[in-house]
Amino acid sequence: xxxxxxxxxxxxxxxxxxxxxxxxxxxxxxxxxxxxxxxxxxxxxxxxxxxxxxxxxxxxxxxxxxxxxxxxxxxxxxxxxxxxxxxxxxxxxxxxxxxxxxxxxxxxxxxxxxxxxxxxxxxxxxxxxxxxxxxxxxxxxxxxxxxxxxxxxxxxxxxxxxxxxxxxxxxxxxxxxxxxxxxxxxxxxxxxxxxxxxxxxxxxxxxxxxxxxxxxxxxxxxxxxxxxxxxxxxxxxxxxxxxxxxxxxxxxxxxxxxxxxxxxxxxxxxxxxxxxxxxxxxxxxxxxxxxxxxxxxxxxxxxxxxxxxxxxxxxxxxxxxxxx
Amino acid sequence: xxxxxxxxxxxxxxxxxxxxxxxxxxxxxxxxxxxxxxxxxxxxxxxxxxxxxxxxxxxxxxxxxxxxxxxxxxxxxxxxxxxxxxxxxxxxxxxxxxxxxxxxxxxxxxxxxxxxxxxxxxxxxxxxxxxxxxxxxxxxxxxxxxxxxxxxxxxxxxxxxxxxxxxxxxxxxxxxxxxxxxxxxxxxxxxxxxxxxxxxxxxxxxxxxxxxxxxxxxxxxxxxxxxxxxxxxxxxxxxxxxxxxxxxxxxxxxxxxxxxxxxxxxxxxxxxxxxxxxxxxxxxxxxxxxxxxxxxxxxxxxxxxxxxxxxxxxx
Numbered sequence: 232x233x234x235x236x237x238x239x240x241x242x243x244x245x246x247x248x249x250x251x252x253x254x255x256x257x258x259x260x261x262x263x264x265x266x267x268x269x270x271x272x273x274x275x276x277x278x279x280x281x282x283x284x285x286x287x288x289x290x291x292x293x294x295x296x297x298x299x300x301x302x303x304x305x306x307x308x309x310x311x312x313x314x315x316x317x318x319x320x321x322x323x324x325x326x327x328x329x330x331x332x333x334x335x336x337x338x339x340x341x342x343x344x345x346x347x348x349x350x351x352x353x354x355x356x357x358x359x360x361x362x363x364x365x366x367x368x369x370x371x372x373x374x375x376x377x378x379x380x381x382x383x384x385x386x387x388x389x390x391x392x393x394x395x396x397x398x399x400x401x402x403x404x405x406x407x408x409x410x411x412x413x414x415x416x417x418x419x420x421x422x423x424x425x426x427x428x429x430x431x432x433x434x435x436x437x438x439x440x441x442x443x444x445x446x447x448x449x450x451x452x453x454x455x456x457x458x459x460x461x462x463x464x465x466x467x468x469x470x471x472x473x474x475x476x477x478x479x480x481x482x483x484x485x486x487x488x489x490x491x492x493x494x495x496x497x498x499x500x501x502x503x504x505x506x507x508x509x510x511x512x513x514x515x516x517x518x519x520x521x522x523x524x525x526x527x528x529x530x531x532x533x534x535x536x537x538x539x540x541x542x543x544x545x546x547x548x549x550x551x552x553x554x555x
Numbered sequence: 556x557x558x559x560x561x562x563x564x565x566x567x568x569x570x571x572x573x574x575x576x577x578x579x580x581x582x583x584x585x586x587x588x589x590x591x592x593x594x595x596x597x598x599x600x601x602x603x604x605x606x607x608x609x610x611x612x613x614x615x616x617x618x619x620x621x622x623x624x625x626x627x628x629x630x631x632x633x634x635x636x637x638x639x640x641x642x643x644x645x646x647x648x649x650x651x652x653x654x655x656x657x658x659x660x661x662x663x664x665x666x667x668x669x670x671x672x673x674x675x676x677x678x679x680x681x682x683x684x685x686x687x688x689x690x691x692x693x694x695x696x697x698x699x700x701x702x703x704x705x706x707x708x709x710x711x712x713x714x715x716x717x718x719x720x721x722x723x724x725x726x727x728x729x730x731x732x733x734x735x736x737x738x739x740x741x742x743x744x745x746x747x748x749x750x751x752x753x754x755x756x757x758x759x760x761x762x763x764x765x766x767x768x769x770x771x772x773x774x775x776x777x778x779x780x781x782x783x784x785x786x787x788x789x790x791x792x793x794x795x796x797x798x799x800x801x802x803x804x805x806x807x808x809x810x811x812x813x814x815x816x817x818x819x820x821x822x823x824x825x826x827x828x829x830x831x832x833x834x835x836x837x838x839x840x841x842x843x844x845x846x847x848x849x850x851x852x853x854x855x856x857x858x859x860x861x862x863x864x865x866x867x868x869x870x
Contacts, residue, residue, distance in 0.1 A: 389562065393569035395799070396847035397840055400806035401824060405577060405836055408828040485696065489810060492698045493825060505696065512702045516710065527699050534694035 281470075281547035291543020297536035301529070305351035314345025317500075328521050335521035338510065343521055346507060347529060353503040354533070357417050357487050362479035364422035369429025370472055374464045376430070377437025378456065388434065391427050399424045399482075400489055407495040417490070417497060421483050429475050436468035470548030477541035481534045488530055504530050563852045570844040571625065575618050578833045586610070588831060589634040625841065631834035633827075640838035643823060648842065649725045651819035655808050657739050659797070662746035667793075669747070670754020671786060674762060685751060692748035697807055701741045701814035708737060719817030738815040745807050753796050757789040764788075791861050798851030805843050 285291055309316075320340030328335040328343075335343050376387040394402070402424045410416055437460075440446060446463050454462075465472075490496040491505030502510075504526050511522030586604035587594045594601055605611040609620050624631070630640035673682045692700070709717035719738045720731035728735060761767065762785060770780045809821030816822070820839055827835035 389565050389569055390573075392562075392566045392848075393573055393844070396566065396570060396802060396844040396851075397574070398802035398806040398809070398843060400809055401802075401840055401843065402577075404825065404828045405840075408831060409580070481694070485694070488696045489698075489806075492696065492810065493813065493828075495828070508696065508699060512699070515702055515706055523699075527696070530696055530699075531691060531694045535690045538690055538693065 285543045285547040288539075288543040288546060290539040291546075294536040294539030294543065297532060298540065301351060301533055301536075302355065305348050305355055308348040309345065312345060312348070314342040316341055316345055316349050335519075337507070337522055338514070343507075343525060346502070347504070347525055350502045350504050350507050350526075351529060353414060353497055353501060354484055354487060354505070354530075357414060357421065357497075357503070358480050358484035360418045361421035361425070361483040362476055364418060365426040365479050365483070366429050366472060366476040368422065369426035369475075370433050370465055370468070371460075372426065373430035373433030373435075374437045374460045374468070377434035378441050378460050378464055380438070380441075384434070388431070391430055394424075395427050399486065403486060403490060404493065404495060407490060412490070412495060412497060414497065414501070417487060421486050425479060425482060425486070429472065429479065432471050432475055433465070433468050436471055437464045440464050440467050470544075474541055474545045474548055477537055477544055481537035481541070484530070484534055484537070559852065559855060563848050566848050567845060570848070571622060571841060572618070574837055574840045574844075575621060578837055579614060621837075630838035630841070633832050633835045635827075635830050635832040636835070640834055643835060644820065644838060644842060646723060647818060647820045647823045650728060650817065651805075651808055651812070651821060653725075653728055654735075654738060654742060654812070654817065654819055655804055657735075658742035658746050658808075659804060661739065661743045662750055665743075666747045666750035666754050667786075667790070669751045671758050671781065671789075673751070673755040674758035675781065677759065682755075689748040689751050692744050693752075697741070697745055697810040698814050700744060701737075701811055704737050704741050705814075717815075719812070719815040719819075721816070721818065738811055738817050741814070742804070742807055742811045745811075746804055749800060749803060750793070750796075754789065754793060757792050758785060761785045761788045791858060794857050794861070795851070795854045798847065798854035801847045801850050802843065805846075 320336075323336050323340035324338055337343055337346060372387060372391070376384045403420050406420045406424075407417075412420075441459070441464065446459055449459060449463065487496055487503055488505030488508070491503055492509040494509075496506055497503050499506075507526040508523065508530065511519070511526060514522050586601040590600065590604065594604075602611070609617060612620070621631070628641065630644065632639050633643060636643065669685050673685050676682050705717045708715050715736050716731075716734045717737070718734065720727045720734040722731075766784060766788075767780055770784050771777075775783075805821065808819065809825055811817065812819045812822035813825050820842070824836065824839045826832075827839070
């Protein structure tokens with residue numbers, strides 16, 4: 232989708248919504264303290280408090296539910312609802328939904344419900360793997376830049392600025408047009424074009440973390456830079472990173488959908504939801520709704536779920552940050 | 556300010572370096588791509604092509620050559636379309652600028668009030684409604700939205716034509732205004748979904764500031780506080796965001812243009828990617844990146860002018 236290029240939470244100050252959300256959750260946490268729910272001497276862990284805020288957010292919990300459902304649907308589903316997704320059957324093409332085919336069949340005679348499960352595997356795998364890889368690259372880049380500072384930082388961040396000024400979809404299109412897109416290639420392409428926002432956020436964290444006493448203390452004790460980045464800077468930015476990673480999943484799934492629509496996504500015989508949808512819309516004038524609505528629904532609901540989870544996590548992490 | 560300007564120049568140089576490097580990584584030979592696979596049988600022709608177009612030089616000299624052409628306004632030559640990239644852009648770019656510009660302006664007109672309304676009625680039904688709206692349009696693939704619009708407003712109820720204005724030149728945009736409605740509506744809806752979220756957070760931030768309490772304590776009406784104080788201050792971060800979101804809107808334009816067969820720059824970029832027409836890809840990328848870098852530079856300057864707390868001091 233077009234919004235793939237969007238920084239999940241853009242960058243000028245770390246997370247524009249953050250401050251509002253801090254103030255938003257303040258009353259609850261303050262109330263908890265005031266109500267004497269926190270026994271003196273044994274404060275609840277920040278993790279617990281974060282978890283509570285997260286669980287109170289109905290949308291976020293629903294989002295987790297949706298994600299779990301789709302993971303089961305895509306990876307366990309094919310073992311329960313067994314369909315033939317390998318051999319084309321033109322005798323059965325474009326059948327309307329019926330008892331034999333709950334969501335009908337597509338132009339190749341594949342059962343659409345079964346197809347959704349198999350295609351979803353690719354969407355989810357690529358989306359999640361690309362988001363993870365992007366996060367790792369972004370965290371390392373940002374942590375190193377922020378920790379070293381000075382000229383290196385300036386140079387590294389200018390590279391990020393430069394890449395951010397080219398739309399992600401454009402970059403991905405160029406790369407995908409050069410190589411045949413397979414699952415690993417797509418993961419790599421999406422990851423390499425979407426680590427930028429993560430690196431900016433982490434750099435901001437690293438800039439403030441590197442002056443902390445415990446980092447200074449570790450350096451006095453003779454710890455090296457690598458240790459500082461890997462053991463102290465990165466783990467302490469973990470909240471921010473998790474929130475960002477969740478939004479990255481949403482954007483990565485949207486980006487493969489967009490690439491599939493443009494015909495530069497995963498190649499047949501494999502297919503992702505975006506490929507199903509863009510094949511389906513060719514029959515939009517024929518009224519074959521079952522080729523469009525189910526795939527479109529899966530894409531929208533999974534991306535929305537990732538956004539809800541991300542927003543819930545952000546609220547939860549703000550609780551943590553307050554204690555810092 | 557000078558420092559910020561220097562940064563922008565460095566970023567621009569890096570953009571050209573990155574795009575150039577990316578295109579250099581392409582396997583294959585430009586001469587063969589242009590003259591066809593049989594050119595392999597004729598090494599003399601390949602050598603001749605390389606000599607004429609400067610491909611016989613080392614890569615850094617080629618980059619320098621390309622850069623030199625670029626600052627002189629020569630964006631390269633598309634062998635596939637047998638036209639200079641500059642002339643291609645002069646036909647396609649204004650159409651995209653119009654599409655993107657109109658969508659951004661319309662989106663701001665809608666997104667700002669929606670964001671304010673959501674923030675003021677936080678966690679009320681209105682907030683949830685627009686939150687749902689922006690999430691759905693954020694999550695919905697842009698091409699699906701475009702096709703749904705075509706299905707409803709061009710096929711079921713034939714009010715608007717199903718494709719964008721066709722033809723050479725910019726004038727067709729205005730002679731065939733009806734054809735613009737659906738593409739602009741499509742991109743605007745996506746852009747509203749992008750912006751209204753940020754507007755909401757920005758207003759929420761400001762509502763808790765001390766100056767709001769002060770203004771209220773001084774007896775200012777709710778309306779005055781909102782319009783004169785909060786709105787103005789909430790718009791400042793949105794100004795910088797506009798620069799950053801520009802690439803996202805361009806990406807949206809690419810999809811929208813290919814759905815509506817709208818002959819803009821995004822559509823040209825997509826076609827060039829399919830044809831592996833690298834000079835065009837390079838030229839468009841540079842143009843978009845320059846627009847974004849200059850856009851964020853202007854936004855930052857506007858920020859500094861609007862907000863006296865921010866000053867770009869040369870250090």
